[in-house]
Amino acid sequence: MTQPIIRLSGLDKFYGDFQALSQINLDIKTGEFFSLLGPSGCGKTTLLRSIAGFETSSAGSLHIDGQSMDGVPANKRPTNMVFQSYAIFPHMSVAENVAYGLKARKLPKVEIKARVAEAIDMVGLQGFDERASHALSGGQRQRVALARALVLKPRVLLLDEPLSALDKKLREQMQSELRRLQRAVGITFVLVTHDQEEALTMSDRIAVMFDGKIEQVASPQILYGKPSTRKVAAFIGMMNFLDAKIMTTSGDNVEVEVQSLGKLTLPLKQATGGLDGCNSVGVRPEMLTILMGSQTSEREIEAEVTEVSYYGDMTYYDVKLPAKEDPITVSMRNTAGRKVLEVGAKARVGWSTSSLLLLK
Amino acid sequence: MLSFQKWRRSESAQGLFLISPTLGFALLLLAVPLIMVAALSFWTQDYLTLDRTFTTANYVTAWTEPMYQYLMARSLKISIFVTAATVFLAYPVAYFISFHVAPKRKAMWIFLITIPFWTSYLMRIFLWKVILGYNGVINGSLTGLGIIDEPLSFILYNQNAVVLTLAHAWVPFAILPIFVALERVDRSLIEAAEDLGDSGLRRFLRVTLPLSMPGVIAATIIVFIPTIGDYVTPRLVGGPNGLMISNMIELQFKKANNAPLGAALAISAMGIVTFFALAFLWLNRRYVRGPS
Amino acid sequence: MRGKSRFFNWFIGFFLLFLYAPAILLPVFAFNASSIVSFPLTGFTTEWFSVLLTNGTLHVAARNSLLIAITTAIFSTLLAVLAARASTRFSFFGRRSIMGFVMLPMVLPEIIIGVSLLVVIIQMGFELSLWSITMGHILICTPFCIAILSSAFMNLDKSLEEASFDLGQTRWNTFWLVIFPLVMPGIVASLLIAFTISLDEFIIAFFLAGTEPTLPVYIWGQLRFPAKLPSLMALGTVLLFVSIGLLLIADYFRRRGIRKTGIENTGGFL
Ligand SMILES: Nc1ncnc2c1ncn2[C@@H]1O[C@H](COP(=O)(O)OP(=O)(O)O)[C@@H](O)[C@H]1O
Ligand SMILES: [Mg+2]
Numbered sequence: 001m002t003q004p005i006i007r008l009s010g011l012d013k014f015y016g017d018f019q020a021l022s023q024i025n026l027d028i029k030t031g032e033f034f035s036l037l038g039p040s041g042c043g044k045t046t047l048l049r050s051i052a053g054f055e056t057s058s059a060g061s062l063h064i065d066g067q068s069m070d071g072v073p074a075n076k077r078p079t080n081m082v083f084q085s086y087a088i089f090p091h092m093s094v095a096e097n098v099a100y101g102l103k104a105r106k107l108p109k110v111e112i113k114a115r116v117a118e119a120i121d122m123v124g125l126q127g128f129d130e131r132a133s134h135a136l137s138g139g140q141r142q143r144v145a146l147a148r149a150l151v152l153k154p155r156v157l158l159l160d161e162p163l164s165a166l167d168k169k170l171r172e173q174m175q176s177e178l179r180r181l182q183r184a185v186g187i188t189f190v191l192v193t194h195d196q197e198e199a200l201t202m203s204d205r206i207a208v209m210f211d212g213k214i215e216q217v218a219s220p221q222i223l224y225g226k227p228s229t230r231k232v233a234a235f236i237g238m239m240n241f242l243d244a245k246i247m248t249t250s251g252d253n254v255e256v257e258v259q260s261l262g263k264l265t266l267p268l269k270q271a272t273g274g275l276d277g278c279n280s281v282g283v284r285p286e287m288l289t290i291l292m293g294s295q296t297s298e299r300e301i302e303a304e305v306t307e308v309s310y311y312g313d314m315t316y317y318d319v320k321l322p323a324k325e326d327p328i329t330v331s332m333r334n335t336a337g338r339k340v341l342e343v344g345a346k347a348r349v350g351w352s353t354s355s356l357l358l359l360k
Numbered sequence: 361m362l363s364f365q366k367w368r369r370s371e372s373a374q375g376l377f378l379i380s381p382t383l384g385f386a387l388l389l390l391a392v393p394l395i396m397v398a399a400l401s402f403w404t405q406d407y408l409t410l411d412r413t414f415t416t417a418n419y420v421t422a423w424t425e426p427m428y429q430y431l432m433a434r435s436l437k438i439s440i441f442v443t444a445a446t447v448f449l450a451y452p453v454a455y456f457i458s459f460h461v462a463p464k465r466k467a468m469w470i471f472l473i474t475i476p477f478w479t480s481y482l483m484r485i486f487l488w489k490v491i492l493g494y495n496g497v498i499n500g501s502l503t504g505l506g507i508i509d510e511p512l513s514f515i516l517y518n519q520n521a522v523v524l525t526l527a528h529a530w531v532p533f534a535i536l537p538i539f540v541a542l543e544r545v546d547r548s549l550i551e552a553a554e555d556l557g558d559s560g561l562r563r564f565l566r567v568t569l570p571l572s573m574p575g576v577i578a579a580t581i582i583v584f585i586p587t588i589g590d591y592v593t594p595r596l597v598g599g600p601n602g603l604m605i606s607n608m609i610e611l612q613f614k615k616a617n618n619a620p621l622g623a624a625l626a627i628s629a630m631g632i633v634t635f636f637a638l639a640f641l642w643l644n645r646r647y648v649r650g651p652s
Numbered sequence: 653m654r655g656k657s658r659f660f661n662w663f664i665g666f667f668l669l670f671l672y673a674p675a676i677l678l679p680v681f682a683f684n685a686s687s688i689v690s691f692p693l694t695g696f697t698t699e700w701f702s703v704l705l706t707n708g709t710l711h712v713a714a715r716n717s718l719l720i721a722i723t724t725a726i727f728s729t730l731l732a733v734l735a736a737r738a739s740t741r742f743s744f745f746g747r748r749s750i751m752g753f754v755m756l757p758m759v760l761p762e763i764i765i766g767v768s769l770l771v772v773i774i775q776m777g778f779e780l781s782l783w784s785i786t787m788g789h790i791l792i793c794t795p796f797c798i799a800i801l802s803s804a805f806m807n808l809d810k811s812l813e814e815a816s817f818d819l820g821q822t823r824w825n826t827f828w829l830v831i832f833p834l835v836m837p838g839i840v841a842s843l844l845i846a847f848t849i850s851l852d853e854f855i856i857a858f859f860l861a862g863t864e865p866t867l868p869v870y871i872w873g874q875l876r877f878p879a880k881l882p883s884l885m886a887l888g889t890v891l892l893f894v895s896i897g898l899l900l901i902a903d904y905f906r907r908r909g910i911r912k913t914g915i916e917n918t919g920g921f922l
Binding site for chain 3: 052053054073074075076079080081083084085087089090091100101104105148149152
Binding site: 371372373374375376378379381382383385386389390391392393394396397400449452453456460471472473474475476478479480481482483484486487488490491493495496497500501528531532581582585586587588589590591592596606609610613619622623626629630633 | 672675678692734741742743756763764770771788790794848853885899
């Protein structure tokens, strides 16, 4: 395996007494699209700015490309950043903004000109070269910020919530464009976002953070399908939780007593984060079905519909299980001929042991 | 050594380093001189020789001599009148600009308010003398219109004239902070009050006025403290009964050659003004609930 | 509703009359043919302006004032740039008290500043000179400059500096390429405000003037002579238009700065 482009080990960051980052250990691979995902205030920006060189860590080390970044200031690091506010220089034109870093490098004029034109083309801003930067729309500003950073061919591009200021439609368009751009240039992207959907659709791998700690690092599929803790499971997508108690383990199986569902035997690998401390069982709404007519399922349980949310293509039912106070959610595709149940209706909920996760 | 290097690169060190020339200048030309004035006020001077033995005699004179007591009280009274007149005059104007002028025009109005302030200070005061004088603009127009037979004499060379002239000089300084405070008042709060059934006047008294109090307080302080230090206005339009403590301070420092007494008077005046300003702030904090 | 707005219109009308009364009378008497400054007006003349052209003492005073005003503008703006930058960008020990102290001359009665500087200069055995006045003026102008420049520096997005640094530029170049151009309008406004304040300042100048008068000190001396009054009116008119011209220039730069940084235009000076 090649060496990681970024290696963080044991990184701590304190603001006074407040610990913003604690014991961050992370390897980011060369050429991947990596996301830092977590609720706002969890330390994503702080981590990104530590990589960029704007924050000095309190302990631990950071290596980029095998080089220690200790004492290396931001202007000497092989990283570039796209700021949340884009930080476009308001007194310069688009071309001047893009040329800024090249001029700092004192490259020959012809080369600067060629590379600026290339970068402007790459982000789709042809013809905007001389446009004053305050006369740009949000999406265009973001493209300028991208071009300005990418034109320097950094080893790593750092992006701090670059899409959060855009409206929904533009955001979705920019998501696929960012992905395309990343594939085209082959540069490692590290993206900060609090939007799980954005992280899932764009990234090769994602680090989920809470309260200054990394909770899990994995690909989107694993993060969604096999979250290692209840916290991650709750943050990414929707997940129903039922209390569970571990009875005995035997070989590759574990016997658990689950609220409403009773005694079950589950394979050990369904305890995705290890068996220690597991006290609940999680199941995604789409792994449950409301059985109609003569439909059957591996297992089923009687329930009562307490709430119906109709989304057009999908319907979300809140159903109350016996011996559980809070209802759980079941999502159903509204396929042809399928009836939408009403509140108060009795329903048979079908489930299977293979869709349950044992979580702590 | 390492920690010193680290400190040198820290925000605190960089900030202190950057501000040090400005701070040094202010220390040298403000703090040191003020301390020396304080020291001087405890010394005595006989014509040109200075006696550096400590004495409180200057303060005793400043606080017991009827003439100084009288001047001090009068200065304070004039300052209070000027402040009240200025703030009462400024509030409606600031309110007008903030609430009745189109947003695009506000900057122009503020500019309009500040222009007269850039007339030469001395000239402005002198022109009030021309306006208020025995053969002045007011008397001239009033006699011309046949409203009065004899020119009015109570409008110049007295305390009214001083108050009027000083109010004129300070009113832009009072309008600006009140305007800024009014601009900060969230308009939806006023609409909310209207929605909840408050009439226009109650709305103003219960929402707009309390929320703009910080501006009023700032205006009061900005006008009240410096007013006590003006000695030109009383000299030009005050007449013998309109003189203020600053004229006496000036006299002690210049013609009377008694700088220590002048220093004691200056410090006493400052102390009294500061006391009144703090008392005002305290009363406000206690009885007026502004935005927190 | 209509009654209220009528009250306001009357009030504002009277207020503007009150506010502008001296400023309007100044040019009126400056062009009045009579050598007595009072009504009724007797005719139109530009004689009082031509008197100004030949008055040697006046020219000396004007030159002194200009020198002081220019020096004051430069130094107080320099000091204010440092203070505004430090207070808006860095958090350091005792920032609030230090800033409070530096801004103090804004509320201190000018006589106190005049008196205290006079005491120091005499105690130290220095001569009163144009320098002593300049020092006093720098002291009182700096807070105004800080007020203007603080808002200029505050409007500056911190990530612009970081972006420059991130793109490989040094701190020094970042200052000149990014920060300076963006606060330039504020600096021009600060220079002009300090210049205008210094040019017109009398109280401190009167205390600290040695043998060489400034323009306001000269005017003060002339106010005693009724015969000199019409030409003083002419002088005042000239000064008024110079001040307004400078302020318009300052405001123009302030607006340009706002346009450049794309921040919404609210409020006026200070
Ligand atoms: N300069 C600072 N001083 C003190 N606390 C800070 C500073 N910057 C960030 N923090 C705190 O650190 C935590 C993490 O901040 P941040 O990294 O910006 O979070 P995120 O980007 O995940 O929303 C927050 O609680 C924030 O309040
Ligand atoms: Mg953030």
